[in-house]
Amino acid sequence: DRSIKIAPSILSADFANFGAEIRAIEDQGADWVHVDVMDGHFVPNLTFGPPAVKAFRPHVKTFMDVHLMIAPVDPYIEAYAEAGADMITAHIEAGPHIHRTLQAIKAQGVKAGVALNPGTPAEAVADVLDLVDMVLVMTVNPGFGGQKFIHSGVDKTRKVREMIGDRDIHIQIDGGVTTETAPLVAAAGADVLVAGSAVFKGGSVDKPDVYGQNIKDIRTAAQS
Ligand code: DX5
Ligand code: ZN
Numbered sequence: 001d002r003s004i005k006i007a008p009s010i011l012s013a014d015f016a017n018f019g020a021e022i023r024a025i026e027d028q029g030a031d032w033v034h035v036d037v038m039d040g041h042f043v044p045n046l047t048f049g050p051p052a053v054k055a056f057r058p059h060v061k062t063f064m065d066v067h068l069m070i071a072p073v074d075p076y077i078e079a080y081a082e083a084g085a086d087m088i089t090a091h092i093e094a095g096p097h098i099h100r101t102l103q104a105i106k107a108q109g110v111k112a113g114v115a116l117n118p119g120t121p122a123e124a125v126a127d128v129l130d131l132v133d134m135v136l137v138m139t140v141n142p143g144f145g146g147q148k149f150i151h152s153g154v155d156k157t158r159k160v161r162e163m164i165g166d167r168d169i170h171i172q173i174d175g176g177v178t179t180e181t182a183p184l185v186a187a188a189g190a191d192v193l194v195a196g197s198a199v200f201k202g203g204s205v206d207k208p209d210v211y212g213q214n215i216k217d218i219r220t221a222a223q224s
Pocket of ligand 2: 009034035036067174194
């Protein structure tokens, strides 16, 4: 299914209110819930361990997409799968054995994604495409929400879509997605758009309709 899916990143949610925030974005049209896991080592920020992800699980009715920005990855795959991830995405830069890592993710019975940092070329994923359900093209250097979109990701997306051919693989974009940048990456072949600041800006659990409008605006822009 290549229709546009909007995946709000709860990194931009109210950290004292995750259950209500997740319900609000889903009620307001989010297709997936994107969970950014950071380890203070692979990226310069710290977020959610497996117990936090497990606590999110009962609130997520759609699809829980867990983006691991951690190194090493392999020792934690089972814990994040058991915490209830529907998909686990690992970075190709996180270690020398991405192939083994993706096999280990699939062995847990969850969907597998491979992520590329802005400095990593599209070609780097060529030999793991048969193992993945999604390629994540990062359009910021991972670590923080609210950064500026890096435009080289558009061409990279086009290359990845070409390499995928007729395989059933999503392309996800993460970082700096707005109504301005969404149409560029959608035209290049992306179908899952992560957005943190662009979804949560101006809204709250008491003003959830703002989330709804933001999600709708990004979706409409991407489809234009
Ligand atoms: C970046 C994270 C992103 C981030 C996106 O390290 O992986 O998911 O929260 O935030 P925005 O949409 O604000 O760039
Ligand atoms: Zn992310």
